[in-house]
Amino acid sequence: MPTSGLFSRNLKKTFPIAVRGEGCWIVDGNGRRFLDAAGQAAVVSIGHGVAEIGQAMAEQSAQIAFAHTSQFHTEPAEKLAARLLALAPPDFRNGGRVYFTSGGSEATETAIKLVRQYHVETGQPERYRIISRRQSYHGSTLGAMSVSGNVARRAPYAPLIPEWGHIAPCFCYHCPFNKTFPECELACAEDLETFVREHQTETAAGFIFEPVVGATLGAAVPPEGYVAHIAATCRRNGILLIADEVMTGMGRTGKPFATQHWGVEPDIILIGKGVASGYAPLGAVLASARVVDAIGGGSGAFMHGFTYQAHPICTAAGNAVLDYLEAHKLFERVNTAGKNLSEALSRLEKHPHVGDIRGMGLLVGVEFVKDKATREPFAKSENIAEKIRQAAMAEGVLTYPTQGCVDGHRGDHILLAPPFTISDEECALVGDALASALAKVFPS
Ligand SMILES: Cc1ncc(COP(=O)(O)O)c(C=O)c1O
Incomplete structure (x- = not known):
């Protein structure tokens, strides 16, 4: 890729080039496929690449x-x-x-x-x-x-x-x-x-x-x-x-x-x-x-x-x-797809650093805490939400991380807001990728 002339969101980061979207998936310039579990930023509801919209x-x-x-x-x-x-x-x-x-x-x-x-x-x-x-x-x-x-x-x-x-x-x-x-x-x-x-x-x-x-x-x-x-x-x-x-x-x-x-x-x-x-x-x-x-x-x-x-x-x-x-009756589909996603995420609940899994429909948050009993957050400098995002991305799943839910500075969570078309298999992939990401970020 030539040097970017784009004023990016973070000038210290490089960004892959998204070249194609298909359903819940985004394909980058190297042909890598990512499951878009965040709908980018809770934007994409009907999925990527629906020809009739264009x-x-x-x-x-x-x-x-x-x-x-x-x-x-x-x-x-x-x-x-x-x-x-x-x-x-x-x-x-x-x-x-x-x-x-x-x-x-x-x-x-x-x-x-x-x-x-x-x-x-x-x-x-x-x-x-x-x-x-x-x-x-x-x-x-x-x-x-x-x-x-x-x-x-x-x-x-x-x-x-x-x-x-x-x-x-x-x-x-x-x-x-x-x-x-x-x-x-x-x-x-x-x-x-x-x-x-x-x-x-x-x-x-x-x-x-x-x-x-x-x-x-x-x-x-x-x-x-x-x-x-x-x-x-x-x-x-x-x-x-x-x-x-x-x-x-x-x-x-x-x-x-x-x-x-x-x-x-x-x-x-x-x-x-x-x-x-x-x-x-x-x-x-x-x-x-x-x-x-x-x-x-x-x-x-x-x-x-x-x-x-x-x-x-x-x-x-x-x-x-x-x-x-x-x-495609997608308004109605959100509730069932949301339940599937929650079920796929339920295996994370026992993890010592998963404090809370919450949300409604297909707007779901997973919060990571240092101490589950006291709900104490990680120090901001540990950058846990971003680490989870990177580890999940390495597993091929895109999430939307944010810090600051506790007091504007501390508190780490990722948001999941996939297209309403997400399938059961894709929900399962999200659960698997997050389990692997957690294992990488918090090695036992
Ligand atoms: C609740 C809420 N309001 C407003 C905005 C701003 O929207 P936009 O980024 O399209 O300007 C956002 C964007 O994330 C949002 O989440």
């Missing part, structure tokens, strides 16, 4: 590749918006609207401004703060980082990002209150109540949360009652609830949107990743009727815009992906 994009490109949203709407964007709203809770189906972006961070940015404008339009200009949770991640742009609580990712840019306030994460395995459910009485949800009471309720505009926390906590699922509790707090205090479903949305947890597991209706839902399964850069903000009505009944104009929003080729990809999900 065909749909090519057809759209031949028809009309671009029209600016200040002058035209296009059929694929109109169609996809209607289909996404039809999958969403009632308050979205009846009078909701979809704002398409080029990815998750743009969706978060859009939501921040939409929430602010909602309050301005409804005569509450004092409301501007978006509250979020510690250890969270909602995107890389500065607005999105201001609502992301991950300390390591914030640190270098701290002078550039406002601090609007963070509450405790909802993370039972490392409970920030050292409590256990249900005796905890949802102290983490109560933290929003306390925070709002103690920090000027009148300036609070929105609360953003990831229903199942993917990258930063390794698929941490909230206990029963949590989502309903925070939703009620928001509603009582005039705060808009934003569900960041960039990772959990579009079926990854077994329902189109994860909040549907708890019957909760957020005011705004963010999606990305799976909406086009990686075939095109696409994200979206689903705004419920309440939010749409405030703008529609007020100025009418959302003061926001991206040149590439609602891109015809990207939304054509989104429609083709949704066609594929529906035709």
